[in-house]
Amino acid sequence: ATSIRNSLFLLEKEGEGNNLTERGRKYFESAMKASERLNNLIKTINQLLETSPMGMSLDFSSVQLELIIEEAIEGKSSQAKEKGIVLNFRKSGGGIIPEIQADEAKVKYVVWELLTNALKYAEKGEITVEAVPLEDYVLLSVADDGVGISPEAVDSILKEEFVKGDFFHKTQEGLGLGLFTVKRIVDLHKGKVEISSKPGSGTTVKVYLPR
Numbered sequence: 432a433t434s435i436r437n438s439l440f441l442l443e444k445e446g447e448g449n450n451l452t453e454r455g456r457k458y459f460e461s462a463m464k465a466s467e468r469l470n471n472l473i474k475t476i477n478q479l480l481e482t483s484p485m486g487m488s489l490d491f492s493s494v495q496l497e498l499i500i501e502e503a504i505e506g507k508s509s510q511a512k513e514k515g516i517v518l519n520f521r522k523s524g525g526g527i528i529p530e531i532q533a534d535e536a537k538v539k540y541v542v543w544e545l546l547t548n549a550l551k552y553a554e555k556g557e558i559t560v561e562a563v564p565l566e567d568y569v570l571l572s573v574a575d576d577g578v579g580i581s582p583e584a585v586d587s588i589l590k591e592e593f594v595k596g597d598f599f600h601k602t603q604e605g606l607g608l609g610l611f612t613v614k615r616i617v618d619l620h621k622g623k624v625e626i627s628s629k630p631g632s633g634t635t636v637k638v639y640l641p642r
Contacts, residue, residue, distance in 0.1 A: 465506060489534040489619060496538065496569055496640070497528040500560055503542045510550055517557045518546075524564040531569050531640050537616045538640070544609050545573040545636055552634070553577035568622065569642055574635040580628040588626060589614055613638070 504518050511518045522528055531538075549558045556576030563570040580588070588610045614624045617638055628634035 461506075489537070491532050492535055493530045494533045494535045494538055495528075495530055496542075496562060496571065497522065499535075499539050499542050500562060500571070503539070503546050504560065506543070507546050507550060511558070514550065514553070515555060516550065516553055519557055519559040521559060521561040523561065527564070528562045529564050529569060529642060531642050533620055533640060534616075537619075541613050541616055541638060542571065544613050545571075545638070548609050548636075549573050549575040549577065549634070556633075564642075565639070567642060568639040571638040571640065572635060574633065576633045579630040579632045580626070580634055581630055585626045585628060589624065610636070 500520060504520055508518060546558070546560070553575040554577060558573065558575045561570075561572040561574075563572070610624075610626075613636075617624050617640065620640055622638065622640045624639075625637040626634065627637075
């Protein structure tokens with residue numbers, strides 16, 4: 432991530448970035464944002480792996496979950512288009528999503544990882560992201576029409592560090608640290624994660640983040 436970002440900075444410094452077409456400039460700026468996001472995600476993962484849940488500190492602030500979701504969807508739009516998948520964002524509760532008190536960088540990781548997994552295993556159809564204000568939480572839901580996950584794999588995701596591919600209906604590489612890391616972050620925020628899925632019928636991951 433650092434080498435990519437350094438190359439982009441060098442391109443801009445030498446003036447090449449200023450000679451781009453409008454479309455090229457858009458791609459350049461998108462690449463800069465993506466490299467920054469990747470760098471932040473790597474830092475988050477390293478922190479999660481190097482410290483225990485009880486020892487990790489959270490940098491709480493007022494977080495606009497709606498903006499984080501919109502940014503993630505924009506960042507994943509090209510990948511979704513290539514696979515022929517439609518990304519939907521639904522806002523319940525009159526379309527007003529309240530701010531939450533959370534660690535913004537880690538919430539960004541959660542949203543990005545949920546979309547990453549949904550796109551990785553979805554083969555067609557739609558991915559629907561929904562934000563629902565509840566009394567004590569804001570519910571973030573990501574639903575896909577992918578290959579689905581077996582009940583054994585769901586249990587392992589919520590308990591184990593790695594999930595092997597043989598749990599799945601089709602040959603896959605496994606979810607690795609992704610959803611395990613999501614659960615750890617949500618646990619640190621005193622939230623909760625629910626996963627509903629079965630092979631061949633898609634997956635819905637629900638994350639409850641305290642308001």
